[in-house]
Amino acid sequence: MSQDEKIYQRYLEGERPPNYRTLSGVELKEFYTAEDAPREESPPGEYPYTRGIHREMYRKRFWTRRQQSGFGTPQESNARLLYLLEQGQTGLNVDTDMGSKLGLDPDHELARGDVGLQGTSVTTYEDMEELFRDIPLDKVSTTLIVQPPYSAVITAMYLLMARKQGIPESSLIGTIMNCPITQLAGPAFQAATHFFPIEQAVKIGLDTMEYCVRNMPKWNIVNINAYNIRETGVNAFQEGAFALSLGADYVQRLLDRGLAIDDFAPRIAFFTAAHLDFFEEIAKIRAMRRIWARIMKERFGAQNERSCWFRTAIQTAALPLTAQQPLNNIVRATVQTLAAALAGTQSIHTTSYDEAFSLPTEESHKLSIRTQQIIAYETNVVKTADPLGGSHFVEWLTDRAEEEILKIMDTIQNKGGFIRCFLDGWVEEQIRDARHKYAREMEDGERLSVGVNTFREEDEEVKIKIFRTSSDMQQQRIEYIERYKKERDQGPVERVLEQLYQKAEGDKEANLFAPIMEAVEAGATMGEISDALRRAENFEIPV
Amino acid sequence: MPPAEKTITKVLLAKMGLDGHDNGITIVAKWLRDAGFEVVYAGLYNTPARVISAARQEDVDLIGLSFLGGEHFYYSEKLVQNLKEEGMENVKLILGGVIPPEDVDPLKQMGITAVFTPGTMRQTIIDSFQTLAK
Numbered sequence: 001m002s003q004d005e006k007i008y009q010r011y012l013e014g015e016r017p018p019n020y021r022t023l024s025g026v027e028l029k030e031f032y033t034a035e036d037a038p039r040e041e042s043p044p045g046e047y048p049y050t051r052g053i054h055r056e057m058y059r060k061r062f063w064t065r066r067q068q069s070g071f072g073t074p075q076e077s078n079a080r081l082l083y084l085l086e087q088g089q090t091g092l093n094v095d096t097d098m099g100s101k102l103g104l105d106p107d108h109e110l111a112r113g114d115v116g117l118q119g120t121s122v123t124t125y126e127d128m129e130e131l132f133r134d135i136p137l138d139k140v141s142t143t144l145i146v147q148p149p150y151s152a153v154i155t156a157m158y159l160l161m162a163r164k165q166g167i168p169e170s171s172l173i174g175t176i177m178n179c180p181i182t183q184l185a186g187p188a189f190q191a192a193t194h195f196f197p198i199e200q201a202v203k204i205g206l207d208t209m210e211y212c213v214r215n216m217p218k219w220n221i222v223n224i225n226a227y228n229i230r231e232t233g234v235n236a237f238q239e240g241a242f243a244l245s246l247g248a249d250y251v252q253r254l255l256d257r258g259l260a261i262d263d264f265a266p267r268i269a270f271f272t273a274a275h276l277d278f279f280e281e282i283a284k285i286r287a288m289r290r291i292w293a294r295i296m297k298e299r300f301g302a303q304n305e306r307s308c309w310f311r312t313a314i315q316t317a318a319l320p321l322t323a324q325q326p327l328n329n330i331v332r333a334t335v336q337t338l339a340a341a342l343a344g345t346q347s348i349h350t351t352s353y354d355e356a357f358s359l360p361t362e363e364s365h366k367l368s369i370r371t372q373q374i375i376a377y378e379t380n381v382v383k384t385a386d387p388l389g390g391s392h393f394v395e396w397l398t399d400r401a402e403e404e405i406l407k408i409m410d411t412i413q414n415k416g417g418f419i420r421c422f423l424d425g426w427v428e429e430q431i432r433d434a435r436h437k438y439a440r441e442m443e444d445g446e447r448l449s450v451g452v453n454t455f456r457e458e459d460e461e462v463k464i465k466i467f468r469t470s471s472d473m474q475q476q477r478i479e480y481i482e483r484y485k486k487e488r489d490q491g492p493v494e495r496v497l498e499q500l501y502q503k504a505e506g507d508k509e510a511n512l513f514a515p516i517m518e519a520v521e522a523g524a525t526m527g528e529i530s531d532a533l534r535r536a537e538n539f540e541i542p543v
Numbered sequence: 544m545p546p547a548e549k550t551i552t553k554v555l556l557a558k559m560g561l562d563g564h565d566n567g568i569t570i571v572a573k574w575l576r577d578a579g580f581e582v583v584y585a586g587l588y589n590t591p592a593r594v595i596s597a598a599r600q601e602d603v604d605l606i607g608l609s610f611l612g613g614e615h616f617y618y619s620e621k622l623v624q625n626l627k628e629e630g631m632e633n634v635k636l637i638l639g640g641v642i643p644p645e646d647v648d649p650l651k652q653m654g655i656t657a658v659f660t661p662g663t664m665r666q667t668i669i670d671s672f673q674t675l676a677k
Binding site for chain 1: 574588593613614644660661
């Protein structure tokens with residue numbers, strides 16, 4: 001067929017979707033009526049919070065604009081954080097590089113090539129001070145993207161920095177992600193187990209949560225990373241079920257430590273994805289709110305209404321963004337951001353259009369913030385809570401999402417909970433199957449992506465500005481850490497590391513947060529503290 | 544008698560350094576297996592030395608590496624150099640992942656045989672591996 005014939009054929013045949021299913025496989029009918037959703041939902045701000053956790057929602061406070069950021073040296077990242085705040089970002093979301101996330105200093109052989117690439121390099125207390133220079137810790141809420149056991153080290157650095165500035169721990173606002181199972185590019189078993197024994201990581205995560213619950217009332221103790229799970233290719237219902245099941249596991253383990261449900265439950269939060277299926281994503285979030293509220297009240301006996309609030313940060317999914325025709329991603333991310341807002345999220349990260357090439361440039365970062373600001377300030381979708389509530393279709397789809405999520409949660413519970421399922425490899429199996437299905441659907445055209453498997457332009461020349469880290473950054477960081485180790489007072493560092501090792505090795509029940517904090521204070525590095533903890537578990541990184 | 548032909552082509556796939564993004568490489572592994580290749584997947588967190596020793600042990604002529612974190616130059620340079628030092632210049636390196644288009648030519652000049660950027664369709668990858676395996 002010639003190009004012209006193709007053009008007219010499209011009109012004559014009528015353009016149609018390839019199927020009538022949602023991205024997660026729910027079959028849809030022509031239209032929905034009151035009969036499909038006969039129940040009247042409680043108003044926003046009332047149990048089970050399907051319509052949102054606040055009655056007034058964005059009328060009283062917009063969602064937080066919280067773009068993830070981090071690259072290069074802590075000094076370089078600090079400049080970007082200040083830039084983002086200047087552009088109207090209202091919360092920080094700081095990502096560390098892979099070495100910092102895996103407890104390896106920049107001079108470790110395996111870490112050298114990744115220094116400062118996927119986040120910023122934070123390995124000493126000094127680094128943390130550089131990263132947050134000129135940022136008021138009690139006025140800006142900050143999310144720190146690190147998982148246990150390394151999250152304990154990063155939290156300790158953050159607390160020491162606040163202490164030094166005279167800011168009480170009780171007025172710190174923010175979040176430590178603190179989930180060892182969901183953090184590393186989804187729950188890839190090897191990623192979560194290669195550098196530290198996973199069960200001990202979970203334990204140190206709980207140690208950190210316990211410390212935070214007792215000392216930091218405004219701090220979120222864990223942020224379950226459903227987003228990274230979703231990015232592996234699983235569907236919306238698996239995302240919901242995996243995250244909620246894992247949340248319930250953490251609740252149970254904190255109860256087992258003797259903490260009271262209403263003392264810690266209000267500090268548990270989630271991080272979810274907004275994929276491209278507009279209504280399904282909104283339904284998923286509404287269903288997750290309803291399910292979490294019921295679990296907290298009915299299963300765990302929560303009395304405080306805040307314990308029943310499913311609070312979530314949303315990042316617009318990067319998986320459907322394309323390297324082809326990258327400006328199209330601005331449109332995708334806008335639709336996804338709108339879905340997140342209509343779902344009633346607490347904060348949004350709008351993924352940048354250059355996601356398929358590199359970390360965001362200043363320019364693309366700013367555009368993400370502007371996207372959110374245009375939706376918040378210009379479209380009026382913020383002026384009433386849960387504007388889609390009562391739509392026959394949305395309410396029906398919310399019920400369907402709840403049903404599908406609960407089905408998977410039952411399976412997980414029967415297998416002993418999410419952590420058990422993860423350790424047994426069941427989660428990885430589910431992910432593998434989902435990835436293959438996703439790839440197959442893209443190949444078959446069941447899942448359409450404009451610019452990739454439809455309306456593709458062969459020999460397209462991409463002309464966007466691509467972010468680059470500074471050329472000598474890795475060498476700088478390696479030299480810094482070598483110099484740091486040489487110049488500091490070695491005696492106290494060795495003493496605290498030995499104490500930490502003794503504690504971790506000798507008393508398997510002991511909360512390790514305080515000794516980790518002492519080690520940070522004495523000048524031990526991320527890699528050294530992690531090594532002491534590894535040694536206590538008799539664990540060696542496989543080579 | 545003509546020399547016995549290798550009927551099944553064996554390839555080694557690996558992730559280097561600390562980048563844990565393994566969606567793409569696991570999908571490519573499946574595509575290649577389904578297309579008749581024997582795929583040895585070395586998983587995450589490899590050093591150049593480990594990849595080269597695996598390549599020798601498994602006797603492969605093609606190594607596929609996936610980079611999503613911007614570490615493609617760092618490791619490509621080391622691998623090309625180490626292969627040379629080991630007298631294994633015949634082994635071809637193929638890259639995939641989040642690699643800016645402007646980096647493709649410099650990578651090829653460095654000695655990388657092929658680079659696949661995001662959105663490459665299955666058949667393109669299989670065809671290329673088949674051609675390179677000959």
